[in-house]
Amino acid sequence: MRIVHTVADLRQALAGARHPAVVPTMGNLHAGHLALVRAAKPLGDTTVATIFVNRLQFGAGEDFERYPRTLERDCAQLEAAGCDLVFAPSELELYPQVQSFTVQPDPALADLLEGQFRPGFFTGVCTVVLKLLACTQARTAVFGKKDYQQLLVIRHMVRQFALPVDVIGLDTQRETDGLAMSSRNGYLSPAQRAQAGLLARVLAACAQAVRGGETDFAKLENQALHSLRAAGWMPDYVAIRCQSDLRPAQADVPLVVLGAARLGSTRLIDNLEI
Numbered sequence: 001m002r003i004v005h006t007v008a009d010l011r012q013a014l015a016g017a018r019h020p021a022v023v024p025t026m027g028n029l030h031a032g033h034l035a036l037v038r039a040a041k042p043l044g045d046t047t048v049a050t051i052f053v054n055r056l057q058f059g060a061g062e063d064f065e066r067y068p069r070t071l072e073r074d075c076a077q078l079e080a081a082g083c084d085l086v087f088a089p090s091e092l093e094l095y096p097q098v099q100s101f102t103v104q105p106d107p108a109l110a111d112l113l114e115g116q117f118r119p120g121f122f123t124g125v126c127t128v129v130l131k132l133l134a135c136t137q138a139r140t141a142v143f144g145k146k147d148y149q150q151l152l153v154i155r156h157m158v159r160q161f162a163l164p165v166d167v168i169g170l171d172t173q174r175e176t177d178g179l180a181m182s183s184r185n186g187y188l189s190p191a192q193r194a195q196a197g198l199l200a201r202v203l204a205a206c207a208q209a210v211r212g213g214e215t216d217f218a219k220l221e222n223q224a225l226h227s228l229r230a231a232g233w234m235p236d237y238v239a240i241r242c243q244s245d246l247r248p249a250q251a252d253v254p255l256v257v258l259g260a261a262r263l264g265s266t267r268l269i270d271n272l273e274i
Contacts, residue, residue, distance in 0.1 A: 003075055006093055018045055019046070019047065020048050021138070021139070022142070022152070023049045023142050023143075024128075024141065024143070026048060026051070027066040028051065028074070028183040029070070030072075030181050030183060030185075034081040036143070036144060038169070043142070050086075050088070055124075056102070057068075059119065062118075063187075087132075088135060110122040126157050133158075145170060172270070179196045179197045180200065180202075182269075198228065198231055199270050203224070203257050204238060205224070206238065207257050207272045207274045210240065210255060210274050220257075221239060228261050233263055238259040240256075241257075243255060246258075254274060255274040259271070
C-alpha cells in the first residue's frame with residue numbers, strides 16, 4: 001500500500017489506473033470504514049482511501065480541533081483491509097488558497113434535518129467531496145448509509161454535475177447493542193456508552209410501528225423524542241421521511257426514520273430504512 005500526501009504524487013500513483021474506487025474518510029477509522037474499503041475493493045482496479053479532516057464542514061463550537069488524528073493507526077488498518085493507496089493531504093495541500101468557490105447544495109434537501117441544526121455543513125461536505133473526487137479521478141465512491149442525508153446530497157451533486165462516478169451506499173455497521181459505528185463514539189464515557197444503544201432502539205421501534213401499519217408519523221416521532229428526553233438525551237430531531245428525497249412521509253413510498261441527539265456533549269446520528 002502506498003501513502004501519498006500531495007495531489008501531484010496522488011496523480012502519479014494513479015497514472016495507470018482506469019477505474020479508481022474511492023472511500024473518503026476523515027480518519028480515526030473503525031470497522032465501519034474498513035467495511036467500506038472491502039466493499040470498494042471489487043468495484044475498481046485501484047482502491048483509494050482519503051483521510052482529511054475537513055474544516056469547511058465544521059461549524060462554530062464543533063469538534064474540529066479535537067477530532068482525533070490517528071494516521072499511523074489508520075494506515076495500518078487500511079493496509080490490512082486491502083487498500084492500495086491512501087491520500088492524506090495537509091490542509092494547505094488541499095486548500096492552498098482560501099476556498100472561495102464552494103458547492104451550494106439544493107436547500108430543499110440540504111437545509112432540513114442535519115442542515116437545519118448544522119448550517120453550512122453540506123456546503124462543506126459537497127465542496128470537499130467534489131474536490132476529492134476530482135483529485136482521485138474516482139469512478140466509484142463508497143459511503144456509509146449512517147450519514148443518510150449526506151449520501152443523498154452527494155448523489156444529487158454527482159447527478160447534477162454529470163460526474164462519471166458511481167456512488168455506492170453501504171449499510172450501517174453496528175456494535176452488538178445496535179449503536180451505529182462512528183468515530184465520535186470514542187467521545188462517550190463508559191456510562192454513556194452503556195446508554196448509547198437507545199438511539200438505535202428508538203428508531204427501530206418507529207420502523208416496526210410503520211411496518212405494522214401505523215401512519216400517524218407525527219405521533220411516532222413525538223414518542224421517540226419523549227423516550228430520548230426521558231433517558232437524559234437532548235434530541236435534535238427524530239423524523240420519518242421518504243427515502244428518495246427526505247420529503248414528509250407518505251404511506252405508499254419507501255421511508256426512512258432518522259434521528260440525531262446529544263448524549264452528554266457527544267452528538268450521535270442514526271437512521272433505519274423502512
